[in-house]
Amino acid sequence: MIKLYHVTPEGDPLHGSREAAKAAIALRETGADFEIENMNRVKDMRPVDGHYKTKINPMGTVPALDHDGFMLLESAAIMNYVAELFPDSGLLPDTAQGRGKARQWVMWEGTCYCLALCNLCMLHPVKDVDAPAFEAIYPFRPDANHEKELELAYEQFAHRHGVLENNLKGNDYVANNSYSIGDIALGAHVALAGLLDFDLRPFPNICDWMKRLEQRPAWQQEGVFTGDMQMIRDKNLI
Ligand SMILES: N[C@@H](CCC(=O)N[C@@H](CS)C(=O)NCC(=O)O)C(=O)O
Numbered sequence: 036m037i038k039l040y041h042v043t044p045e046g047d048p049l050h051g052s053r054e055a056a057k058a059a060i061a062l063r064e065t066g067a068d069f070e071i072e073n074m075n076r077v078k079d080m081r082p083v084d085g086h087y088k089t090k091i092n093p094m095g096t097v098p099a100l101d102h103d104g105f106m107l108l109e110s111a112a113i114m115n116y117v118a119e120l121f122p123d124s125g126l127l128p129d130t131a132q133g134r135g136k137a138r139q140w141v142m143w144e145g146t147c148y149c150l151a152l153c154n155l156c157m158l159h160p161v162k163d164v165d166a167p168a169f170e171a172i173y174p175f176r177p178d179a180n181h182e183k184e185l186e187l188a189y190e191q192f193a194h195r196h197g198v199l200e201n202n203l204k205g206n207d208y209v210a211n212n213s214y215s216i217g218d219i220a221l222g223a224h225v226a227l228a229g230l231l232d233f234d235l236r237p238f239p240n241i242c243d244w245m246k247r248l249e250q251r252p253a254w255q256q257e258g259v260f261t262g263d264m265q266m267i268r269d270k271n272l273i
Contacts (some may be wrong), residue, residue: 037069054097059071061114193233208247
């Protein structure tokens with residue numbers, strides 16, 4: 036049995052976990068039978084001596100995967116594991132070069148893209164989420180308005196979207212023009228544009244790609260993603 040520890044959007048102060056959404060989308064793409072264990076980030080995951088941190092994930096984060104007692108942490112590792120477990124899913128291309136490229140984009144998302152995302156989260160005014168729940172993740176948020184730094188963070192974030200935009204030129208998907216875990220890693224986080232008031236319209240290839248991902252049933256069933264896309268549309272950012 037496969038169990039995925041997730042934070043779904045209903046009742047969550049931050050509208051759910053995008054990292055766990057990646058794992059849930061990957062699992063849905065495989066057609067695997069799995070169950071979701073929905074966690075409360077404040078009550079279940081954050082207490083230092085709680086069951087989640089002591090027995091499931093010492094980092095107190097989701098996703099965590101339990102496959103017949105085998106425990107795996109980290110969204111990138113979980114997506115790779117799921118893709119290898121279900122090779123017919125095509126979540127990893129069938130050539131070494133294709134797999135290399137898919138993993139390149141998963142790594143790029145988790146490092147280069149996320150660095151810029153976190154810098155922006157650190158400085159962006161908290162508006163559409165619960166402030167204390169959000170600020171607990173960013174203990175070094177400045178308490179005053181840092182306009183210049185915020186502008187630089189937007190520039191850095193825009194640079195990352197420029198890299199992705201160029202990579203998608205003439206391609207439907209991020210790696211070898213074939214849908215993979217690279218698209219899942221990136222799409223789940225690019226959808227945060229609404230919460231960050233980041234305009235995707237100057238990046239037409241990204242907009243088309245997001246709309247392509249939105250057509251897939253695995254993404255339509257992921258409430259974190261559909262909620263984020265709704266906010267993007269409500270704010271006319273796509
Ligand atoms: N590197 C980890 C990051 C996981 C992570 O930070 N997850 C967030 C949710 S998106 C979390 O669980 N935060 C805990 C909290 O808000 O207390 C991964 O990729 O799985």
